[in-house]
Amino acid sequence: MAVTMQSATASVSGQGKRLGVIGAMLAISAVLLCPVDAHAQAARASGPNVLFISVDDLNDWIGPLGGHPQSVTPNIDRLARRGVTFTRAYCQAPSCNPSRTSLMTGLRPSTSGVYNNGDVWRKALPDAVTLPQHFMLHGYEVLGGGKTFHGPQNEAASWEAYFQFKGFLHPPGKPVNGIPRTGHFDWSGLAAKAAETEDTRLAAWAERYLSEEHSRPFFLAVGFYRPHLPWYVPQEHFDRFPPSRIELPPTLQGDIDDIPKSALRSFRDHDNVTKHGQWRKAVAGYLACINYADANVGRVLAALDSGPHADNTIIVLWSDHGWQLGEKRQWRKFTLWERSARVVMMLAGPGVGAVGRKSGRTVELLDLYPTLADLCGLPKRPELDGRSLRALLDDPDAKWDKPAITSIGPDKVSVRTERWRYSKHPDGEELYDHHADPYEWTNLANKPEHAEAKTSLARLLPKNPSRKQMVRYPDLPEAQRRLVEVPEGRFRKSDPSNYVPLRETLD
Numbered sequence: 001m002a003v004t005m006q007s008a009t010a011s012v013s014g015q016g017k018r019l020g021v022i023g024a025m026l027a028i029s030a031v032l033l034c035p036v037d038a039h040a041q042a043a044r045a046s047g048p049n050v051l052f053i054s055v056d057d058l059n060d061w062i063g064p065l066g067g068h069p070q071s072v073t074p075n076i077d078r079l080a081r082r083g084v085t086f087t088r089a090y091c092q093a094p095s096c097n098p099s100r101t102s103l104m105t106g107l108r109p110s111t112s113g114v115y116n117n118g119d120v121w122r123k124a125l126p127d128a129v130t131l132p133q134h135f136m137l138h139g140y141e142v143l144g145g146g147k148t149f150h151g152p153q154n155e156a157a158s159w160e161a162y163f164q165f166k167g168f169l170h171p172p173g174k175p176v177n178g179i180p181r182t183g184h185f186d187w188s189g190l191a192a193k194a195a196e197t198e199d200t201r202l203a204a205w206a207e208r209y210l211s212e213e214h215s216r217p218f219f220l221a222v223g224f225y226r227p228h229l230p231w232y233v234p235q236e237h238f239d240r241f242p243p244s245r246i247e248l249p250p251t252l253q254g255d256i257d258d259i260p261k262s263a264l265r266s267f268r269d270h271d272n273v274t275k276h277g278q279w280r281k282a283v284a285g286y287l288a289c290i291n292y293a294d295a296n297v298g299r300v301l302a303a304l305d306s307g308p309h310a311d312n313t314i315i316v317l318w319s320d321h322g323w324q325l326g327e328k329r330q331w332r333k334f335t336l337w338e339r340s341a342r343v344v345m346m347l348a349g350p351g352v353g354a355v356g357r358k359s360g361r362t363v364e365l366l367d368l369y370p371t372l373a374d375l376c377g378l379p380k381r382p383e384l385d386g387r388s389l390r391a392l393l394d395d396p397d398a399k400w401d402k403p404a405i406t407s408i409g410p411d412k413v414s415v416r417t418e419r420w421r422y423s424k425h426p427d428g429e430e431l432y433d434h435h436a437d438p439y440e441w442t443n444l445a446n447k448p449e450h451a452e453a454k455t456s457l458a459r460l461l462p463k464n465p466s467r468k469q470m471v472r473y474p475d476l477p478e479a480q481r482r483l484v485e486v487p488e489g490r491f492r493k494s495d496p497s498n499y500v501p502l503r504e505t506l507d
């Protein structure tokens, strides 16, 4: 941290000066906020490297999870063949900030009180040692890029160096889909080459790092942004998915009739999509973005494989939550159903013995923190809510009794076991039997024959979930916003022009 503050003041360019001053202030505030000991980096790490790749808003439409029969993800498929894929992995909250906060701090939303995108997680958890900080404390070189924490709430104190997105390309004349006042709920091919797009530039940055020797083991977080909206990626990816041949996700007439009202969000997106004849085009757009994301993942993995760290690097691939494309007339995330709560979670490399296997145990994104600490020989942090997956990485069918919990708030929460999903809302309940009903079409919550199952599932929900009052990001004074913007002076070895504030609002 002391190193950070020195370098943060040593900027040169005009913009650099501005960022340098802000950076110095931020570094000071970060030091105040962050309990990481300044001398702890003297510790020598000897564990394997970690390549920690995330894909924003990616649901289960990848080859190994089989969520959509037409998805094309050859690189992710290859990764599945060299590691373990968790087929029942779930987010702890179905939106970016609370999900990422939970993963990065190892704490449930019901512990932290961080349930919403606008909740300022660092104010809620001033003493939390984040996953990257835990690695930093134990001698790792810790770098990040793209979207790791929720965009506006990234923090300097968790990274030694960061690749910041500059701004994303948009097609001329957007919005393209013809939906009035659609904002970023839009889809289109771009005339640009992949190398000009932000995610591919991020991949190139990671590729360069992976091709070099480093004096310490590293923890490298690479956070791809698409398929987050808007769905603008190079046209070649759209060309693979002609809308006329695209299959829609399975739906059932009357499906929502047996659901508590508060479980559903607005039908506005779905009404717009159907009215403007965009359903197949939207599904094609999402598949195109997944295909683009897969290509970027492939670039990074190829660089790892051809570089000096190929044999000593744990690979993790994860997504922060799922995404709905018209199931139950819903779009986006923010719901407690399978398509919104199920995530991508795959591990490969040293410590992952069950090569090419799948595990159907119910696991959670917040298990990644204790798992990576375990695999790398770092001390356990007793405050964490998750559990190391190590046993499942050797035997995917090993005994396991932990269900997966997903929360939208203290009173909107869902538990998933291998067979059941039970959700509690302020105005009712849902119970689905996944053995018989993979699309969660028939709510069994009011069936007397399932009363016992329901009671035992309800017991698995968090007790006394946090109702702490959160500081909201929009209420932060201007000087504290981007409290976490990474100061330019911290970056090493890379083009400083990368390190400018985000221009697109991230949600």
Ligand SMILES: [Ca+2]
Pocket: 254, 255, 256, 257, 258, 259, 440, 441, 442, 443
């Ligand atoms: Ca239903």
